Amino acid sequence: MTGSKLRFWLCDVTLILSICLPLFFWRVGATPFYDKQEAREALVVWEINHTGNWILPLRNGDEIPAKPPLFHWLGALVSKSINRVDELTTRFPSALLATLGVLLTYLAGATLWGRSAGLVSALVLSSSHEWLQAAVAARVDMTLTFVMLCAFLFFLYLYRTGGGRKKALILGLLLGLATLAKGPLGFVVPCLTVLVFLWARRDLPFLKKLHPLAVISAWFIVAGSWYALALWQGGKNFLLIVIRENFSTVLGQEAGHPHLFYWYIPVLFQNMAPWSFFLLSIGAFIYYRHRMAEEAVLYIVVWFGTVFIFFSAFTQKRTVYIAPLYPALALLIGAWWQNLKDESLSSPPLFLARLAGYLNAVLFFLFSGMLFFQVINPDLIKHIYPFLRPKDQAQLQVVANLFTEHRLAVLFWSVLCGLGGIFLMLAVRKSAWGPIIGCTTALNVASLFFVQNFNLYVAREYSFKSFTEHALRVVDDAPLFFYRSGDYGVIFYAHRHIPQYRQPLGGKEIPFYLLFWENEWKDTLDKEGLSLEYASESADRQIPERGRLLLVRVKKAEALGNNFESDP
Incomplete structure (x- = not known):
């Protein structure tokens, strides 16, 4: 690598870290636990540190954890390093892995399509609401997402380099770690993605080069060793927990968070906004792309589609379950951007890109207006109460009170979004796609920063x-x-x-x-x-x-x- 390229890469990494570090780490330990999910996982970390049981620590002394221990092990290592267990030590692994995931996405995009594609992919991922939510939570989801990201990308590398037994063992190791993050789905989803991709490429014979026996052996040693020890400690009760967690509560009548098959469609648009406005243009870009057979684009499309359909098929749904597809979508946006930059995008995708750009600007205009009117009329928010559950009404009232207490900050937020909307409108008219990406990222990061600060106050309101x-x-x-x-x-x-x-x-x-x-x-x-x-x-x-x-x-x-x- 030449000196000039190295400087550019260092500048990119510095820019990415300047977004990730404030968003993912700033005051991450100051927000108290205020829901059962984070505290539930943090208790397992506490048990590891106080009992020394790293195999099957019992929550509150008598409750078998429903999730495998990889996240808890990471939290326990951080806690032992500073000799305390608190919000910071239990959330730190998620924040660190989220940052590494963004950097890995940047590296993948830059390697596949060029430095600009990698940078845009990283900016999109780091400024996505759902990625931030998983990054600052003491939960297993970001650990699973990061290890699956490593497995997805490593298989693409393995495929492009012709396979090999040693690489197969590494892939099996990653699949084993993914299983230790959240159970068998950490093995099933990547394997299903690989099979669909090879079928689409009409290259199923590549399975021989993949050395499936080596993959399965490495996976079994890594994941199976813990399951065997946990079964030895927990016996029948542990086995029942595994069955209930992975089957009956996901497929059957006991499923929590039940939703319809298409539930993730609006969820993805909402939690990826405003980047989700560009999905139609990206879809057209893929459809009209004559080189769709290129393995990188096809593989990432299969990765995205497999994760989306797999989790949509289950009765139990939560927004964070589809977190492993966000890096894939960010990479597709990076590839789309590279074509915009090279002016190689055909007319239909280009028209849709312009339309998405205008919608993006309008979104920030509307959001600016909503914030402004809430500042001048604090009772405005009460008009939507009849459409909400009592639980959501109470939480929204807390947010409304915070907006009233911090009017100047909210007013500044409103002005920032309004000016950003004007800038975006002008940039779209001139087809200045670089400034559009930069402005959208800046507005999104600023908005997420405000949301994080208000979330701190909400947590203090509800925490015990x-x-x-x-x-x-x-x-x-x-x-x-x-x-x-x-x-x-x-x-x-x-x-x-x-x-x-x-x-x-x-x-x-x-x-x-x-x-x-x-x-x-x-x-x-x-x-x-x-x-x-x-x-x-x-x-x-x-x-x-x-x-x-x-x-x-x-x-x-x-x-x-x-x-x-x-x-x-």
Whole structure:
């Protein structure tokens, strides 16, 4: 590589990091856990650090984790390196892998189509809302996405270089790590993508060069070793968890987050906006491309389509499940941009690109107007309440209050989007595609930065962190139980196990404390011997009907009478 090329690459990497580091890392440890998902995974990291069990750490001392441990291992390594387990140490792996994923996408795009294609791919991916959401969450999804990204790209490299046994072993290793990230789908989805691609290329004989036995052997050693040890520790209960997590809750009646087959179509457009406006132009670019047989473009289209259709086929759906297709879409946008830059795009895709550019500008105009009118009329947002669930109404009201408290910041955001919309309109008229990409990236990054800051305030509003810290000062070393249903966030911030209360304690353990949800407290008729000590300031975010969380002191062993005996 010449000195000038190296300088350009360093400039690109610097630009990419200047986006990723503030978005993914800034104040990532300052936002408290306020939903069950992050705290649930963070508790497993806590158990690893406090029990030394790296195979099957039991959440709260008795609950087998539903997810394999790769993310938890990474979080535990970070936690041990600084000798604490908190929001920063459990979110750091996701932020780091998200950044590496963007850099890897840049490298792939630059290698396949040129430096500009790689840079645009990286800018699109790093400024996508869904990628950011996964990057700042203490969850397994970004770990799975990154390892699958490595597997997808490594197979393309393997295919272009003619295969080989050593490369097959590396591919098997990556598939094993993907399985340790979130289960068998980490193996199934990449393999399905490979088969569809080879079928489309009419090159199924390449499977022999892929050395499937070597791939499967490496995968089995990496993933199977943990599953065998976990089965040895967890026995039948672990096996039932694996079956339920990978089959019954995904395909059957027990499936959570059930949605229709086409649910991911609007989700993708929403979470990829405003880049999603260019999808029609990209589709036309692929359709009219005479070199569609080029393995790189075809493979990435197959990668995108396989992930999308695979997860659409399941009953259980969440927006983050399709995160592995975002790098593929970003790479397609990079390839499309390279053709725009080289002025080799035919008329239909070019017309659609212009149309998307104008829609992009209009989007920022509309968003600017919405922010402006919300600033001058804080009650404006209430007009959409009738169309929302009570849970969403409460959260939207919190956001509206934040907008009122930070009017100057919101006004600045509004002006920025408005001026950006004007600039985009002028740039589209002149077909200045470079400034269009740059301005869209800047506006998107700025908007995501504002959203991240407001999310911090929302988290503090709903988190039980301050409640738990105060409750622990009251409880001290006395026994503490959940009356019925618990909360992962409370357990995490308590830094101790909090079991569910099952039966009356002996007199030697009086007094002790119970954590009630407000609706449980209201339904408790016999309150003799009970003392309400403290209540949280906010209600439960995910189940508002439960109300606030209450700390109750039990002063007599016979308190509540038979109420405890009827607990589930």
